[in-house]
Amino acid sequence: MTHPGTDLRRHERREALLVLALLFPALAVVTVLLVVPLAWLAVQSVTADGAFSLEHYRRFLAEDIYWRSFLLTFRIALIVTVLALGLGYPVAYAAATLPRRWSVVVLGLVILPFWTSVLVRAYAWMVLLQRRGLVNAALQGLGLTDQPIALINNEFGTVLATLHILVPFMVLPLYATMQRIPRDLLLAGASLGGGPAHVFFRVFLPLSMPGVVAGTVLVFVLALGFYITPELLGGGRTFMVSMLVSRNVEIYNQWGAASAIGVVLLLCVAALFWLASRVVPVERIMGAR
Amino acid sequence: MAAAGSNSGVNGGPLSGGSIGVSIRNATRRYGAFTALDDVSLDVAPGEFLSLLGPSGSGKTTLLGILGGFTVPSSGSVHFGEADVTFVPPHKRGIGVVFQNYALFPHLSVAENVAFPLRARREPKGTWGRRVAEALAMVELAGYEDRAISQLSGGQRQRVALARAIVFRPRLILMDEPLSALDKQLRESMQIELRRLHRQLEATIIYVTHDQREALTMSDRIAILRGGRLAQVDTPERLHDRPASAFVASFIGESTLVPVTRSGPDSVALGAATLRSARPLPEGAALLLALQTEKLIAAGDSVPDGYNRLTGRVTDIVYQGESLKVFLALDGGPEISLRQPAHHAGRRAIPPTGAPLTALIHPQDTIIVPAESA
Structure with missing residues (x-):
């Protein structure tokens, strides 16, 4: 017989995994459709001629x-x-x-x-x-x-x-x-x-x-x-x-x-x-x- | 509650604004084909504490709505004192209303809630602080001015709602089941407190409830409503002792209604037993005997003179703390119940389940009502 505390912890872990599994599709969609493009956008905005540059932001002032x-x-x-x-x-x-x-x-x-x-x-x-x-x-x-x-x-x-x-x-x-x-x-x-x-x-x-x-x-x-x-x-x-x-x-x-x-x-x-x-x-x- | 009694017993406290009589004349309210209130006439004396008691759907909330000005009667009229207020909007009626769920403004503090009527009435701003403090002291919430409503317990919210309803010294206060959300103990202490407040304020109070015990505890008179009509308006004692109908008899107190037949000018027959009543019997052939559980006495060895006797067999005994509820199947008749105090002598008088028992009831307590025609 296992200790009741271990049982409880195992139960909690299983519940956490289940929640993650349920969230996975939504998280995947958000990552692919939102996080990745936004990151790409951010990178683009500080890139000029293939190198890091703040030129695009400088234009706001100029x-x-x-x-x-x-x-x-x-x-x-x-x-x-x-x-x-x-x-x-x-x-x-x-x-x-x-x-x-x-x-x-x-x-x-x-x-x-x-x-x-x-x-x-x-x-x-x-x-x-x-x-x-x-x-x-x-x-x-x-x-x-x-x-x-x-x-x-x-x-x-x-x-x-x-x-x-x-x-x-x-x-x-x-x-x-x-x-x-x-x-x-x-x-x-x-x-x-x-x-x-x-x-x-x-x-x-x-x-x-x-x-x-x-x-x-x-x-x-x-x-x-x-x-x-x-x-x-x-x-x-x-x-x-x-x-x-x-x-x-x-x-x-x-x-x-x-x-x-x-x-x-x-x-x-x-x-x-x-x-x-x-x-x-x-x-x-x-x-x- | 700690300070209870500190300001009790003072008649005509600082918030007393006098009282006013209320007269409802032939009020009817229809909603489409449904008649919520059916030709109700009721006079409430100045300073009276009157309860509107009835099961849900009996029209008591509609009647309160008509008094408050939230509902206009389909026909009939409402008068405060001499004035016909049937079509006067709520904000011009000058009455205090305590709502079932308190209806406190969640975005205002305790003091702002209580000051709301003063601000709405454009009372001089300099007096608000003192009057709010007085009203809060009256409900024993002194010092709670700056609390948010969300920080208060149910009982405290109840008191704020009360303070808000009395701060402008209304001559009439309407209360719509104000204690129904509180637990039993708090409810009972608030009932006593409301009685005290009523004496201090000297205002007329009309109180809606479906709890007969609450109505009996606080009211000068109780108006019992049923299906939109007044069943009976009387003092608690008279309602209890002289119910006008089977409905009132079953609604007030805890009683068993047993069909009986007329056997003489002041007596009825229940199976082989004959019971004498100290009161004149109602007209009509179909009669009911209203046996209130606490009026029945379990007979010991000796049977005193002058009592009516009912014999039967004990079918069940339920221990309920302060009392025992004993179910008794009458010989060749229906099952009734009686309540016996749970002290030693009381418990000894009850034989075990299955044994015979004689129950006594005094002619003064023998209540006969006409059977429902419907």
Whole structure:
């Protein structure tokens, strides 16, 4: 007969092995698809003509198109995030407070656009917003404008189309948080003398903050790396970081420069996540409990 | 609890804001085809402690919702004092509500939670600190101001919820099963504490519970609800001794209902036995005898005069700590149970399982109710 302690240890070891075995496929996929390319990216970014070099990073300081593009990207991402929060909060609020069958309808309408590709939606906006598009025709037809106004090939079009695609990423985490706010707290607030506005600002809004942080970070980060929509609706004039990467690769065949931009953007996003995770746990930002 | 008694016995404490009468008139609440509350009328006197008691689904929470302003009755009205408040929103009713799960604001500290009603009512900011401290002292949580809600035990949360409901001196306090999440010992000590608070606050309290013992312990009167209707509204004693229906008789106390037949103006027949009741029998032919376990006495060798006698055979004896529960199959009749104190004399009076036993019940304790028509 073996010692009970040995038995227990053997049991624990077996359990640890089982957990490892279960995790292996996921770990393998992540390693092959994420860790290896990222490492390759990092190596590329510090390699020039087959030798170690910081030349690609030096370019950030030397060429103002780099930092101007970063600045523009952050600005557009910020505008999109603020607008998404402004538009998404009331929608999420409605979905979280309406009776169940109506909240299903609201959420359905929010999720519906996910079923069309980003490309299709970008072209749809182009059809609507171009010089002789529906919107301009309507504005002129109503006599509101004399001539077509520029709605695409500029920041406006970029922001609008990006916003359209990213609003659901704001609404869903907001909804998830709001829906978990116990109704009793709102009733308690009212019974204790709080009018609707007082209860909203003193109880509902503070308790929905984790969702606000989660949605804000998600939308901001996604907007930072947005490519197709700004490419199509910005008309080459709204030169975002993602386009900088693609130009470096496609036109100049500069993989090292493109990698360096990618690494810098990645570090920016990582820093943002780190900041946000000090307010809200990362699992919650990603939509898990 | 350590400081219990330090501020007890003082009527009209610092948080007393007087009391107000409540009148519910023909309140009905329908949800689609379902009638949660069916034509309920109830008057609560100023300063009264009234419990709404009933099984789940009996409409007590709906009634509380109507009082709190969370639910508007489909028909009927609610009055606080002279004022019709049927359509007044909750935040303008000026009542304190203690919720079942406390409903404390998790993002606010203890002091901020208790100050919430003061802030919401735009009370002068300078008075908040003193009033919060007074309310916390009243529930014996002085010094807990800066704690986070997550740092408190269930009993402490309960007290914070109470402090928050009384800090603005409401004249009416509603409580929705506030003790149901606490363990038995804590619950019993809180019951006693709530009684004391009620005397100090002088407010009217309407208390929802499904625990009859809790209702009996604290209430001036108890309103028993069943299927959305009031079954009986009475003092604990009268509910216990004069239940109006079989439902109330079975719901209050621990009793066995046995069908009996009328055998005289004040007596009924149960098999071969005839039982006299000290009270007038109800109308109707179908009658039930409500035998409360603690009112039955196991007869020893001598049988005193004036008692009703029930003879049978012991089928089981269950030892329950402070008492024994004895099951007795009546001769040619149903099985009843009686409770015997677990002291030596009490235990000696019970013969072993299978042996015959005579149980006595006084005519004053012989309760006859009409059988349910439904």
